[in-house]
Amino acid sequence: MTTSDRKPRVVITGAGWVTPLGDTIDGVWQRLLRGDSGVGDIRRFDASTFVSNFVAQTQEPDLSRILADHEHHADAAVNTRFALSATAQAWKQAGLGDPATPGRLNAGFPALNPRRVGIYLGSGEGLLDSDNFFATNIAAWNAEKRDIDLGAWAEAAYQRLSAARELEQEPNMPVSHIADAFGARGPAFNCLTACAASTQAIGEATEIIRRGEADVMITGGAHTMVHPLGITGFIRLTALSADRNAGGPFSLNRDGFTMGEGAGIIIIEALEHALARGATPLAEIVGFGSSADAFRITDIQPEGLGAIAAMTEALEDAGIDPLARDENGRPPIHYISAHGTGTKENDSIESRAVKGMFKHNAPDIPMSSIKSMMGHLIAAAGAVECITCVQTIRTGMLPPTMRLNTPDPNCDLDYVPNKARDCNPVGGVEVALSNSFGFGGQNDTLVLKRYSG
Amino acid sequence: MSHAIPGFPNHFFISPTRRWLHSPRMLDRQVVITGLGAITGLGIGAEAAWQGLLEGRSALAPIKSFDASAFPCRIAAEIPDFSARDFVPKSYRKAVKVMARDIQIAVAAARLAVQDARLVTTDTDDEDITPTYAPDRVGCQIGAGLIACEIDELTRALVSSLDDQGRFDLRAWGKGGMNNLPPLWLLKYLPNMLACHVTIIHDAQGPSNTITCAEASGLLSAGESMRVIARGDADCCFTGGAEAKINPMGLTRMDLAQRLARTSADADPTSYVRPYDPQATGGLLGELAGICIVEAAQTATARGARPYAKISGFGAGHSPRRGNPRELAEGLIAAIEAALKQANLAPDRIDAILPHASGIPEVDQVEAAALEAVFGPKTAEIPCITITPNLGDGMAGSGGVALCIASMCLRHQSLPARIHHGSPANNILAGAATQRDAGLNNILVCSNALGGQNAAMILSKP
Numbered sequence: 060m061t062t063s064d065r066k067p068r069v070v071i072t073g074a075g076w077v078t079p080l081g082d083t084i085d086g087v088w089q090r091l092l093r094g095d096s097g098v099g100d101i102r103r104f105d106a107s108t109f110v111s112n113f114v115a116q117t118q119e120p121d122l123s124r125i126l127a128d129h130e131h132h133a134d135a136a137v138n139t140r141f142a143l144s145a146t147a148q149a150w151k152q153a154g155l156g157d158p159a160t161p162g163r164l165n166a167g168f169p170a171l172n173p174r175r176v177g178i179y180l181g182s183g184e185g186l187l188d189s190d191n192f193f194a195t196n197i198a199a200w201n202a203e204k205r206d207i208d209l210g211a212w213a214e215a216a217y218q219r220l221s222a223a224r225e226l227e228q229e230p231n232m233p234v235s236h237i238a239d240a241f242g243a244r245g246p247a248f249n250c251l252t253a254c255a256a257s258t259q260a261i262g263e264a265t266e267i268i269r270r271g272e273a274d275v276m277i278t279g280g281a282h283t284m285v286h287p288l289g290i291t292g293f294i295r296l297t298a299l300s301a302d303r304n305a306g307g308p309f310s311l312n313r314d315g316f317t318m319g320e321g322a323g324i325i326i327i328e329a330l331e332h333a334l335a336r337g338a339t340p341l342a343e344i345v346g347f348g349s350s351a352d353a354f355r356i357t358d359i360q361p362e363g364l365g366a367i368a369a370m371t372e373a374l375e376d377a378g379i380d381p382l383a384r385d386e387n388g389r390p391p392i393h394y395i396s397a398h399g400t401g402t403k404e405n406d407s408i409e410s411r412a413v414k415g416m417f418k419h420n421a422p423d424i425p426m427s428s429i430k431s432m433m434g435h436l437i438a439a440a441g442a443v444e445c446i447t448c449v450q451t452i453r454t455g456m457l458p459p460t461m462r463l464n465t466p467d468p469n470c471d472l473d474y475v476p477n478k479a480r481d482c483n484p485v486g487g488v489e490v491a492l493s494n495s496f497g498f499g500g501q502n503d504t505l506v507l508k509r510y511s512g
Numbered sequence: 513m514s515h516a517i518p519g520f521p522n523h524f525f526i527s528p529t530r531r532w533l534h535s536p537r538m539l540d541r542q543v544v545i546t547g548l549g550a551i552t553g554l555g556i557g558a559e560a561a562w563q564g565l566l567e568g569r570s571a572l573a574p575i576k577s578f579d580a581s582a583f584p585c586r587i588a589a590e591i592p593d594f595s596a597r598d599f600v601p602k603s604y605r606k607a608v609k610v611m612a613r614d615i616q617i618a619v620a621a622a623r624l625a626v627q628d629a630r631l632v633t634t635d636t637d638d639e640d641i642t643p644t645y646a647p648d649r650v651g652c653q654i655g656a657g658l659i660a661c662e663i664d665e666l667t668r669a670l671v672s673s674l675d676d677q678g679r680f681d682l683r684a685w686g687k688g689g690m691n692n693l694p695p696l697w698l699l700k701y702l703p704n705m706l707a708c709h710v711t712i713i714h715d716a717q718g719p720s721n722t723i724t725c726a727e728a729s730g731l732l733s734a735g736e737s738m739r740v741i742a743r744g745d746a747d748c749c750f751t752g753g754a755e756a757k758i759n760p761m762g763l764t765r766m767d768l769a770q771r772l773a774r775t776s777a778d779a780d781p782t783s784y785v786r787p788y789d790p791q792a793t794g795g796l797l798g799e800l801a802g803i804c805i806v807e808a809a810q811t812a813t814a815r816g817a818r819p820y821a822k823i824s825g826f827g828a829g830h831s832p833r834r835g836n837p838r839e840l841a842e843g844l845i846a847a848i849e850a851a852l853k854q855a856n857l858a859p860d861r862i863d864a865i866l867p868h869a870s871g872i873p874e875v876d877q878v879e880a881a882a883l884e885a886v887f888g889p890k891t892a893e894i895p896c897i898t899i900t901p902n903l904g905d906g907m908a909g910s911g912g913v914a915l916c917i918a919s920m921c922l923r924h925q926s927l928p929a930r931i932h933h934g935s936p937a938n939n940i941l942a943g944a945a946t947q948r949d950a951g952l953n954n955i956l957v958c959s960n961a962l963g964g965q966n967a968a969m970i971l972s973k974p
Contacts, residue, residue: 110686174829177830200667207664213764214582221768222768230658231961235963239833239964244830247829247966248828250724253702287685288661292698296696349718351707356705356712357696497704499704499708500711501704501721
């Protein structure tokens with residue numbers, strides 16, 4: 060337990076992402092501020108006839124340039140490779156050494172205790188081995204009986220499926236590979252609360268440090284659902300955009316979300332630990348809230364009560380009064396990273412929830428969705444949006460919501476439409492909030508603050 | 513929405529704006545287990561599992577739910593006579609068809625846990641109820657596995673999209689073949705749907721999470737529930753996990769991973785799973801759902817609940833992916849030592865251990881190395897409670913069931929019988945034994961996941 064009964068402060072000391080817009084913090088940030096789009100045709104498989112045939116696809120990392128022990132990760136699925144690459148960036152930025160050279164965990168000073176380094180990811184399952192899985196099933200089909208012949212199925216499965224490709228689909232594999240590559244022996248978790256997963260992971264990782272159960276946590280998420288059944292599943296739910304020229308998030312003519320893929324990883328530490336080893340805090344995590352809609356598996360609670368509950372908890376945790384104004388007349392939150400998927404339902408209910416939470420302050424809080432540029436990274440979305448919040452705090456710049464071309468009367472807040480905004484003239488971004496809402500009703504909110512001693 | 517809590521003195525009521533009250537101070541509240549819900553091969557309910565364990569019965573038998581004759585492993589512990597429709601309110605029965613079996617057994621176990629804890633929730637067709645806890649004070653952390661889609665349902669759709677040579681044609685699939693899948697198909701298999709259905713049925717609006725770390729999922733979930741209650745974000749949580757891998761894809765995946773014994777029709781189906789026996793040939797799967805109700809000791813006492821156990825310590829740690837057994841044990845050692853430290857207990861205060869005990873020699877060897885590293889030569893004197901020879905390996909469902917069984921041990925001050933058809937390594941007390949009464953104050957429950965995540969929890973007599 061901690062020696063003091065005050066919550067230990069938790070800071071972010073490193074960040075890395077692997078996204079459809081690139082894989083360096085500054086490079087991706089410049090593209091986000093320019094409003095670039097990472098969306099294009101699906102290249103991983105032939106989706107030419109799919110109702111939704113475009114996604115924001117991410118360049119698969121070459122681990123041989125990133126990890127000294129890359130040969131141990133040769134079987135890793137794409138999502139795990141995204142995660143390893145993002146962790147390497149974050150690790151380097153945190154001043155913990157370059158994993159491309161051996162001796163990584165002890166590169167920092169003072170040396171890290173492996174048991175005090177934990178991992179909490181919100182990672183999705185690995186890529187389905189679609190071709191072999193489909194072929195196995197089809198080989199076993201008995202057309203006369205209109206049923207599977209299990210004898211034929213087993214034979215085909217044992218011919219076609221591989222142990223590594225199946226095992227690497229387990230959602231705990233990114234955690235497993237990161238622990239191995241970076242020598243972490245502390246508390247390790249993976250959660251999978253759909254689109255809220257990595258926000259929840261970062262929140263719970265923060266709580267683990269607050270409880271004194273680790274000094275350093277590697278946290279964030281990695282995911283891809285860019286495979287035939289992943290895209291099919293969302294098409295059947297009518298959640299995906301079918302027109303790449305349709306409006307973006309919060310636009311009246313929006314028609315669904317665009318799938319993305321990638322990873323976002325941050326290194327977080329107890330403030331004392333970070334300062335003792337001479338690390339530079341990039342931002343402080345001051346609030347976390349989690350809730351469940353407990354409403355329906357297919358619909359969001361229409362008043363946005365679940366979202367409000369998560370935001371309320373996070374703001375209370377941070378000790379921030381949502382209705383206050385500072386001495387300069389600014390609202391208490393300077394930027395919201397919206398969940399902002401681009402579905403009809405999400406964007407209007409999210410807007411309603413923000414208004415319910417911040418009332419008179421809501422119209423004065425800029426809120427944008429980077430999903431309009433890099434698509435929806437599903438389980439990894441919250442992590443890249445958390446890093447976006449860090450970047451707004453560091454630079455005072457806000458990324459836009461692109462393709463917001465037709466106002467929706469139900470979405471009447473400031474979404475930073477189509478053009479990045481410089482907040483430095485009004486004092487930059489002191490406090491940012493990031494929302495993530497999962498399919499099924501799990502909601503999570505983080506509040507980040509500029510670090511000051 | 514009523515926030516009144518029957519039987520609660522007013523000052524025990526915590527307002528929904530709870531963090532306001534204690535921020536920025538750290539809360540650290542004691543957590544107790546007050547309700548058990550287990551669905552296992554030994555039957556419906558924690559009591560059924562407990563009775564079966566006391567009598568040394570095993571649910572391992574030839575697989576009945578599908579024709580497994582072509583698979584190398586044909587034995588598992590399936591849940592008998594289970595219909596999820598019997599475990600949900602009438603108004604929710606329609607939703608059962610969008611629940612994979614993992615979800616169905618989780619939902620049923622959650623109902624049993626609520627009933628056992630004597631909580632009132634919205635899990636009823638009666639509109640006129642007052643829930644024991646305000647909805648936003650109830651959290652839900654339920655572990656889950658990677659859920660394989662049902663192959664017959666999928667294949668029926670896939671075969672609508674074949675080319676001239678009978679191969680799957682993505683273009684035909686995109687043009688309309690995929691419409692043969694039901695619209696909500698994806699939702700049937702998302703691992704977070706275990707928790708989502710439970711939160712909807714019971715109106716649990718507090719923090720909700722889905723831990724997916726294979727065999728460690730259940731205990732890691734319980735550790736998180738403990739953290740959520742300790743810090744004041746909920747007073748009561750559903751915790752544990754469920755998994756049902758006894759289907760062609762689940763069975764194949766686990767066999768490819770070399771986790772399963774290859775079985776023969778001639779041998780006694782209960783003879784395969786032999787924890788810590790170097791001659792054992794592998795584990796067997798079991799369908800398991802284990803959900804516990806955990807509460808803040810303060811609010812549980814206030815409503816007059818009778819706890820089975822208090823959670824006195826939790827720890828987690830990660831192992832490397834390669835190395836010798838002692839190196840591979842690092843994460844489990846870290847987890848157990850962290851749990852002991854949090855419980856402020858010396859190793860000699862542990863009266864029994866409920867380990868994962870998969871029956872896979874290489875895995876058990878690592879677990880034994882961890883126990884020996886923590887408990888030294890005394891390891892051989894601490895009785896193990898092994899449930900895999902009775903219930904099979906329930907993956908994400910195993911941790912929650914383990915907590916149910918350890919809770920029963922503490923309540924009844926009794927150790928169940930142990931089945932063992934071989935000889936465990938002599939440093940581990942896990943050989944065949946009959947049921948016996950025992951003075952039990954502290955039980956260590958631990959698990960290690962394929963992938964390297966480890967969790968340990970210490971339950972103590974309340």
